[in-house]
Amino acid sequence: MINYLELSGVGIEFDTNGSKFRALQNVNLKLDKGEFVSLIGHSGCGKSTVLNIVAGLYRATEGGVILEGKEVLDPGPDRAVVFQNHSLMPWLSVYDNVALAVDQVFRRSKSRAERRDWIEHNLALVNMDHAMDKLPSEISGGMKQRVGIARCLAMQPKVLLMDEPFGALDALTRAQLQDSLMQIQAELGNTVIMITHDVDEAVLLSDRIVMMSNGPAATIGDILPVGLARPRDRLALAEDPEFVHLRQQVLEFLYAKHGHPAGTQAGNQAEAAAVSPAGTRLAAVAKSDAAVDSPEPGAPGTAAA
Amino acid sequence: MSDTLSNAAAAIPDHRLERILAGFNPGKLASALILPTLGILVFLLAWHLSASRIETSLGQFPGPVQVWEQVQNLAAEHRRERDKEAAFNERQQQRNARKLAANPEAEVKWRSYTGKPTFFDQIVTSLLTVGAGFLIANLIAIPLGVLCGLSASMYKAVNPVIQVFKPVSPLAWLPLVTMVVSATYSVEDPMFDKAFLNSAITVALCCLWPTLINTTVGVTGIDRDLVNVSRVMALSPLTHIHKIVLPAATPMIFTGLRLSLATGWMVLIAAEMLAQNPGLGKFVWDEFQNGSSNSLGRIMVAVLAIGLIGFMLDKLMLALQKRVSWDKQAVLR
Numbered sequence A: 001m002i003n004y005l006e007l008s009g010v011g012i013e014f015d016t017n018g019s020k021f022r023a024l025q026n027v028n029l030k031l032d033k034g035e036f037v038s039l040i041g042h043s044g045c046g047k048s049t050v051l052n053i054v055a056g057l058y059r060a061t062e063g064g065v066i067l068e069g070k071e072v073l074d075p076g077p078d079r080a081v082v083f084q085n086h087s088l089m090p091w092l093s094v095y096d097n098v099a100l101a102v103d104q105v106f107r108r109s110k111s112r113a114e115r116r117d118w119i120e121h122n123l124a125l126v127n128m129d130h131a132m133d134k135l136p137s138e139i140s141g142g143m144k145q146r147v148g149i150a151r152c153l154a155m156q157p158k159v160l161l162m163d164e165p166f167g168a169l170d171a172l173t174r175a176q177l178q179d180s181l182m183q184i185q186a187e188l189g190n191t192v193i194m195i196t197h198d199v200d201e202a203v204l205l206s207d208r209i210v211m212m213s214n215g216p217a218a219t220i221g222d223i224l225p226v227g228l229a230r231p232r233d234r235l236a237l238a239e240d241p242e243f244v245h246l247r248q249q250v251l252e253f254l255y256a257k258h259g260h261p262a263g264t265q266a267g268n269q270a271e272a273a274a275v276s277p278a279g280t281r282l283a284a285v286a287k288s289d290a291a292v293d294s295p296e297p298g299a300p301g302t303a304a305a
Numbered sequence B: 001m002s003d004t005l006s007n008a009a010a011a012i013p014d015h016r017l018e019r020i021l022a023g024f025n026p027g028k029l030a031s032a033l034i035l036p037t038l039g040i041l042v043f044l045l046a047w048h049l050s051a052s053r054i055e056t057s058l059g060q061f062p063g064p065v066q067v068w069e070q071v072q073n074l075a076a077e078h079r080r081e082r083d084k085e086a087a088f089n090e091r092q093q094q095r096n097a098r099k100l101a102a103n104p105e106a107e108v109k110w111r112s113y114t115g116k117p118t119f120f121d122q123i124v125t126s127l128l129t130v131g132a133g134f135l136i137a138n139l140i141a142i143p144l145g146v147l148c149g150l151s152a153s154m155y156k157a158v159n160p161v162i163q164v165f166k167p168v169s170p171l172a173w174l175p176l177v178t179m180v181v182s183a184t185y186s187v188e189d190p191m192f193d194k195a196f197l198n199s200a201i202t203v204a205l206c207c208l209w210p211t212l213i214n215t216t217v218g219v220t221g222i223d224r225d226l227v228n229v230s231r232v233m234a235l236s237p238l239t240h241i242h243k244i245v246l247p248a249a250t251p252m253i254f255t256g257l258r259l260s261l262a263t264g265w266m267v268l269i270a271a272e273m274l275a276q277n278p279g280l281g282k283f284v285w286d287e288f289q290n291g292s293s294n295s296l297g298r299i300m301v302a303v304l305a306i307g308l309i310g311f312m313l314d315k316l317m318l319a320l321q322k323r324v325s326w327d328k329q330a331v332l333r
């Protein structure tokens, strides 16, 4: 089968005041259409950078991204991004914020009336049709994030990219938005890459969880398939042994194996690599708690990997 | 879920009534009215007391009372001049009517009245000139500022020019502007007076910089995420400027415009004085040369008028800024 979205050998080097900083090295990832993938990893490891490269906002130094057989060179509405801090234009009403995107993308293909309906439809999808004339400063953080999602959905992107979309929200609002997102994704079948710091969120929403090793020269450490049946219900899953096990595996990766993958193990191989039994690493989890903050790649926790 | 959302919407507190009530708060009233009045009274008293101690070659320095007399004098002169003009026009009309009655083919001429411009005429001239200069300057400054803000290379190219010309006094520009205008602007029956152009261009050269610099800073400082949103939507450059850049930079552009108008108004008076262009500056200079016992009082009237008009121009810009600002919460002052 042809991959819908493919990152192959992606690496990037930033030029900061003359000195080079290698943020990513040899990142390989393949996504199928309609797949929901989470990116998880320690702060500063390069998750946003990966997302920005897929979005076309950054250009990879080596390797590249291919979407539906075409190389990604520029940003475009087929790869809509939901930014962490909503990024609504503060001078435009909720309606106009979505309209800005819709008018741009469907300028030719939809009539004025059709665009109006489409904007309202998308706002209704995220339950924001009641506040269309409000300015962003007049609505809550969760509502802003909903509008940001509506704006992206309205562009009918091939891939929806979300950079910690719910990171700034309280737990209750976050849970609501996660449920909304799951529902919408089930209905529309969007292909999604979502960055998160929340292990539960990753397990609940994803088909696969991509765990990144620490930078510099970060890459994909492990990929964890999540085989939980959909639709998923957060309350029922909380006690589900499979859910608990997956959660445990992600935590283990983050706290025990948070360094570079050993030897040549990178991207492709990692994808295939089976996750070793949890029991063998329990000791490492306990040991490495102190090492979490340790910045250098040779930290004690790395040895376990 | 939608329940909680609408609750959240309703929970946004409505402070309108409280705000209205706060308006009637006697303490606030005191600080809004009494304190400024007190300040003005103290100033007038200090002025009055110190003025009576200063002797100049043109007599005593005018105090508030003498200045008030001159205000009335100037108003009376203005009315007299207007009456004269009306009478002149009336006579002319009658003469032409008689001529036409005697011979319908006769060629009638209409000469407009050329009396001495009064104080109030000079104010109008000054306002028109500063308006023209301000307009010219900002028609250049805002687009150029947007370009400099959007493109780092453009900024690097323009920045040295800005830095060099920004501190130049209008008086240094004036001779150059005068020479260039008289060399290049030589059409038959010109639409604008040369003196008017000289002052307007000098003003423009000086009030270009605040808007240019502030627009550049405003455009450079746009939230990166908003720019990225625009890139993801693949907005065309013009739409990007119209929908994202200009609204985002509006607060800074207006800061620039206000500074620019204030600079322009200050520069104008100096330019008019030096170049003998009509306007308030010329009024001051003429009175100074005139050297009658009333001159100092009349100059003082001009000084106050300049200050008040400058203040009002700023208020005007502020009102305009409040109208176009999207951030209704921002405290503008």
Ligand SMILES: Nc1ncnc2c1ncn2[C@@H]1O[C@H](COP(=O)(O)OP(=O)(O)OP(=O)(O)O)[C@@H](O)[C@H]1O
Residues within 6 Å of the ligand: A014, A015, A016, A021, A023, A041, A042, A043, A044, A045, A046, A047, A048, A049, A050, A215
């Ligand atoms: N434009 C840039 N120029 C220079 N360095 C950059 C740039 N963007 C990112 N970096 C560096 O690349 C590394 C990865 O950054 P990135 O923002 O992708 O991390 P992240 O995983 O998203 O972190 P977080 O979870 O905190 O958002 C960091 O060390 C960062 O300093």
Ligand SMILES: [Mg+2]
Residues within 6 Å of the ligand: A047, A048, A049, A163
């Ligand atoms: Mg990030």
